Amino acid sequence: MSNKLAYLGGPKVRSKPFAPWPPFDAGEERQLIKALRSRNWGGYPSPNKLASSFARKFAAAHNAKYGVCAANGSVTLELALKAAGIKAGDEVITTPYTWVATAAAPVMVNAVPVFADIDPDTYCIDPLKVEQAISSRTRAIICVHLGSTISDLSSLKKISRKHGLILVEDCAHAHGAKWMNRGVGSHGDFGSFSFQSSKLMTSGEGGIVITNKKDYEMRLQSLVNCGRKDPGYDRFRGEIFGYNYRITELQAAVLLAQLSKLNGFTKKREKNALYLTGELSKIDGITPLKRDKRITRSAHYQYVFKYDPRGFKGLHRDDFIAAMAAEGIELDGDFYEPVFKSPLFNVTADEWPMIRERYGEAIKNSPALPECPVSNKAAYHEACWLHYPALMGTRKDLDDVVAAIVKIQDNIDDILPRKRDGKPHLRKSGGLRAGLSKRR
Numbered sequence: 001m002s003n004k005l006a007y008l009g010g011p012k013v014r015s016k017p018f019a020p021w022p023p024f025d026a027g028e029e030r031q032l033i034k035a036l037r038s039r040n041w042g043g044y045p046s047p048n049k050l051a052s053s054f055a056r057k058f059a060a061a062h063n064a065k066y067g068v069c070a071a072n073g074s075v076t077l078e079l080a081l082k083a084a085g086i087k088a089g090d091e092v093i094t095t096p097y098t099w100v101a102t103a104a105a106p107v108m109v110n111a112v113p114v115f116a117d118i119d120p121d122t123y124c125i126d127p128l129k130v131e132q133a134i135s136s137r138t139r140a141i142i143c144v145h146l147g148s149t150i151s152d153l154s155s156l157k158k159i160s161r162k163h164g165l166i167l168v169e170d171c172a173h174a175h176g177a178k179w180m181n182r183g184v185g186s187h188g189d190f191g192s193f194s195f196q197s198s199k200l201m202t203s204g205e206g207g208i209v210i211t212n213k214k215d216y217e218m219r220l221q222s223l224v225n226c227g228r229k230d231p232g233y234d235r236f237r238g239e240i241f242g243y244n245y246r247i248t249e250l251q252a253a254v255l256l257a258q259l260s261k262l263n264g265f266t267k268k269r270e271k272n273a274l275y276l277t278g279e280l281s282k283i284d285g286i287t288p289l290k291r292d293k294r295i296t297r298s299a300h301y302q303y304v305f306k307y308d309p310r311g312f313k314g315l316h317r318d319d320f321i322a323a324m325a326a327e328g329i330e331l332d333g334d335f336y337e338p339v340f341k342s343p344l345f346n347v348t349a350d351e352w353p354m355i356r357e358r359y360g361e362a363i364k365n366s367p368a369l370p371e372c373p374v375s376n377k378a379a380y381h382e383a384c385w386l387h388y389p390a391l392m393g394t395r396k397d398l399d400d401v402v403a404a405i406v407k408i409q410d411n412i413d414d415i416l417p418r419k420r421d422g423k424p425h426l427r428k429s430g431g432l433r434a435g436l437s438k439r440r
Ligand SMILES: Cc1ncc(COP(=O)(O)O)c(C=O)c1O
Pocket: 072, 073, 074, 075, 098, 099, 101, 102, 144, 170, 172, 173, 194, 195, 196, 205, 206, 207, 440
C-alpha cells in the first residue's frame, strides 16, 4: 500500500470508526422496559426506587457509604459545595485545565474560583500550586481526575486536612478508577460524577455525588429534592433552600445496567491503554501522560498523550491532529482550554458580585488571574486526546493509532513544504469541532 499521507491524497490508515458509543446491550433494554412498564418514571418520591438502588450500588463500587443522584455532573459539583456549607465570598481552588462546569460550580454558589496550575506529567492540579493559592478565605479544593489520570489525592488530602478545607473530587472522567485500592470520589469529602453522553457510564444526562458522611448525604438529598426535609418526605417542610435536581427512574434503569458492566469495561480499557502506552512510548515526540504508581485501577475516559513538535520537525500539534484525522484517527487537541479563557466562562461582577474584589468586573482577562503556563502549553501546543471507544475494540485498533502517527512522522517532509509555501493551517474547520460538541 502507498505510504502517501491521506492528507495529501494517499490511502487512509483506517477507514472504519472505532467501537460504537455509548455501548449498550440487552441489559439496558431489559431494565429500561421494566422501568417503562412500571409507570413509575420520575424522580419523586425522592430518592425513587431505582435511583436509590443505583446510588447505593454505585457508592459501594467506589468505597463510599452514600450516593445521591442528580440531574447532571455540573449540578453535582454545585450540590457538593452547598452541602459542605460553602458560602458567598468563600474561595474555592480549582484547576484551569478542565471543563467549564468545574470552575462554574463555585460561581453558582456565589463563591470565588481561584486557579492553581496543573502538573506537567499528569495534567491534574499541582498540589504545590494549591498550597500557594490558599488564603484566609479558602474553604474548598475541587480537583479533577483528568482523562485517564488521577489527581495526587494523598497530597491533596494532606493539604485539605492541614488547612481545614473541603476536598471535592470531580470524577466526571473517572468512573471505576482507584487510588491506592480505593475508589475515586471516596477519598475527599465528596466525589462528583457525570453520566452525560460521552462519559464512561451514561444515561444521556445525569450525575451522582458520593460521600462517607451521613449529614452530607441528608443535605444532598434535601438539596436535590426542593429542600424537603427527609428523603421521601411528602410535606413541604424543608429546612434548607433546594431545587428540583432529581434524576428519573428511566435514567437510573439504564445506569443500573451500565454499572454491572463497569468493572469489565474498565479492565479492558486499562489493558488496552497499557499496550498503547508501551507502543507510543517508542515514538520520538510522543509521551503518554505519566501513570502514578498509586493508581491501582485507571479509568480511561480519554487516552491523553503529549505531542512534542521537535519529534515532527516543528509541525504544530494542530497540524499533526489534522493529518491524523485525514488518516482516520480523530484526536482532540483543544479539548479544553484554560477555563478562564473559554468563551463559555463569561462570569461578570454585575451578575456575581462576589468575584469583584478579587477579579474586578469580569474573571476573563482579569490581571488577578495566574499565568498557568502548564495549562496553556497543554491546551494550545501539547495535549492530544483520544476518546475511549478506541480502547474498546481490538489490538488492531490500537495498532492503527500507532501506525498513523508513525506514517506522519516518516513522511513529515511531505507536509512541511506545504506549510512553508504559506498554505493555510492544515486543520480543516468543522469536522473536529463537530466531534467535540458531540462529546460534552
Ligand atoms: C471534568 C468535568 N466536570 C464536570 C462535567 C459536567 O458534567 P455534565 O455534562 O454531566 O453536566 C464534565 C462534563 O463534561 C466534565 O468533563
